[in-house]
Amino acid sequence: MLPRTLRKTLKSCRSRPLVVASFVFIVLLYHLWQTHSITAADTPSTLLHSSPLNCPKSPLVDDVLVVVRTGATEVLEKLPVHFDTVLKCVPDYIIYSDFEEDVAGHHVYDVLNQTSDHVRETVPEFWLYNKLRSTGRKDLEYQTLFGSGPAGAQDNPGWKLDKWKFMPMADRALQHRPDAKWFVFVEPDTYMVWQNVLTYLSQLEHRKPYYLGRHMYIGKVLFAHGGSSFMISNAAMKMVTTYWREKQDWFDDYTAKEWAGDMILGRAMADINIPLVSAAPHVQGDSLTSVDWTLNKQDKPPWCYAPLSFHHMTEREFHILWQFENAWLHHNKGNAVLRFRDVFKNVIHPRLQAERINWDNLSGGTEYSRSALSKTEREAQVSFKHCQAACESKPSCIQYSHVPGKCVLSNELRLGHEAESRCLEYSSVANKCIKMEEKGDSNTASKDGSFVSSGWIMDRVMDASKQMDKACQSPEGNDWVH
Ligand SMILES: *[C@@H]1O[C@H](CO)[C@@H](O)[C@H](O)[C@H]1NC(C)=O
Numbered sequence: 101m102l103p104r105t106l107r108k109t110l111k112s113c114r115s116r117p118l119v120v121a122s123f124v125f126i127v128l129l130y131h132l133w134q135t136h137s138i139t140a141a142d143t144p145s146t147l148l149h150s151s152p153l154n155c156p157k158s159p160l161v162d163d164v165l166v167v168v169r170t171g172a173t174e175v176l177e178k179l180p181v182h183f184d185t186v187l188k189c190v191p192d193y194i195i196y197s198d199f200e201e202d203v204a205g206h207h208v209y210d211v212l213n214q215t216s217d218h219v220r221e222t223v224p225e226f227w228l229y230n231k232l233r234s235t236g237r238k239d240l241e242y243q244t245l246f247g248s249g250p251a252g253a254q255d256n257p258g259w260k261l262d263k264w265k266f267m268p269m270a271d272r273a274l275q276h277r278p279d280a281k282w283f284v285f286v287e288p289d290t291y292m293v294w295q296n297v298l299t300y301l302s303q304l305e306h307r308k309p310y311y312l313g314r315h316m317y318i319g320k321v322l323f324a325h326g327g328s329s330f331m332i333s334n335a336a337m338k339m340v341t342t343y344w345r346e347k348q349d350w351f352d353d354y355t356a357k358e359w360a361g362d363m364i365l366g367r368a369m370a371d372i373n374i375p376l377v378s379a380a381p382h383v384q385g386d387s388l389t390s391v392d393w394t395l396n397k398q399d400k401p402p403w404c405y406a407p408l409s410f411h412h413m414t415e416r417e418f419h420i421l422w423q424f425e426n427a428w429l430h431h432n433k434g435n436a437v438l439r440f441r442d443v444f445k446n447v448i449h450p451r452l453q454a455e456r457i458n459w460d461n462l463s464g465g466t467e468y469s470r471s472a473l474s475k476t477e478r479e480a481q482v483s484f485k486h487c488q489a490a491c492e493s494k495p496s497c498i499q500y501s502h503v504p505g506k507c508v509l510s511n512e513l514r515l516g517h518e519a520e521s522r523c524l525e526y527s528s529v530a531n532k533c534i535k536m537e538e539k540g541d542s543n544t545a546s547k548d549g550s551f552v553s554s555g556w557i558m559d560r561v562m563d564a565s566k567q568m569d570k571a572c573q574s575p576e577g578n579d580w581v582h
């Protein structure tokens with residue numbers, strides 16, 4: 101259905117069919133481009149190359165240094181997507197690692213090369229560093245040595261080495277760009293919403309000491325969580341690196357005893373009385389697929405506000421969000437703040453549906469199996485449809501997921517991701533799956549196994565979205581928490 105103004109225009113142009121035809125054609129093309137660029141799902145690469153690059157225009161753009169902190173055990177896998185996406189619009193960035201090399205044509209610096217010999221020789225986690233220095237990465241057997249995924253992280257020697265990078269990283273970044281007004285620190289799985297970062301920082305005074313990020317505690321030490329990204333003003337960078345240089349031996353001992361580098365930076369900031377300013381909910385500890393868009397529990401749900409970052413982002417999520425950001429910038433000519441709700445409405449909502457097969461819900465709510473009390477609850481596990489009905493029967497339920505024998509309901513609104521495994525054999529005695537098949541296992545195409553499937557009650561999603569819109573202060577939203 102064409103908008104009324106358009107219909108009017110068409111009527112008045114009847115005498116000029118050619119004009120009308122080309123007008124309609126342009127409108128259609130634009131519409132096609134729009135729907136595609138914003139909601140096209142999972143293979144963005146062709147679109148990426150065909151749509152022009154739109155970068156935010158901000159007077160601050162040349163005054164920010166972005167620092168990516170990484171390590172040899174993850175850099176090859178996780179860094180390249182940054183060059184194809186977010187970093188395309190960043191005029192100045194630097195990559196600090198524990199091993200000097202080129203990755204995808206970009207130089208990666210060893211930020212630990214000034215660590216004292218004493219630390220290198222006596223601290224156990226430096227064995228990886230020393231090995232890399234002496235024989236390079238070719239001798240490292242990654243899968244066996246480091247494991248993969250977050251579960252392996254605690255034992256990953258690359259992860260243990262990471263805490264040593266924070267203070268030298270700040271020091272080197274300031275030497276690299278002594279005049280930069282702001283320093284933004286990210287990790288390879290941190291997606292930085294560059295347009296918003298620039299808008300956010302331009303509201304603050306870089307000559308004052310600022311340390312901005314997501315609050316976290318270890319013991320009594322308050323610090324900005326590294327993976328969610330954090331930002332430091334020029335003034336604070338000068339103070340904290342001067343302090344570190346004066347007390348390097350003390351910091352070496354302290355770092356050896358503690359386990360998180362972001363906490364060590366937090367301690368240094370606290371010692372010199374630079375308070376951590378909360379940048380929540382702008383900086384996110386979750387990814388696009390794991391954010392709870394309802395967040396009933398928080399006093400400041402992200403919905404109304406502008407995202408600065410998402411964490412734990414996969415390569416595919418990078419591409420999806422990047423493509424949307426690019427389209428958004430184009431559509432709004434670079435002058436509308438992008439808010440969480442815009443991301444939800446354009447990127448997440450189109451991916452929700454009543455039934456998504458092979459989709460892992462991330463429903464973490466009430467679980468129903470055969471042993472449940474009431475009849476509806478007992479039957480919820482029988483089939484996907486029963487599970488859906490169980491959700492519908494509970495007014496606050498918004499999403500559900502089902503594997504044979506189990507139905508999980510949730511009041512939280514999450515996208516989730518494609519299921520990675522499916523149950524080949526479900527035991528009703530044990531009440532669980534006793535034979536799993538991982539994605540990528542061979543010859544499965546014909547078998548009718550059962551991946552987890554998920555669904556959302558779409559009109560409740562719509563209602564929740566409207567309710568949350570109302571909670572924002574104005575139609576334009578209250579973009580920033582101050
Ligand atoms: C460490 O690396 C940087 C940059 O690659 C270099 O400028 C510096 O001289 C190195 N320092 C040492 C002590 O090797």
Ligand SMILES: CC(=O)N[C@H]1CO[C@H](CO)[C@@H](O)[C@@H]1O
Nearest residue numbers: 460461462463464501506508
């Ligand atoms: C990743 C995740 O949280 N998935 C949840 C989806 O639902 C199952 C139950 O079917 C939960 O066990 C998972 O935790």
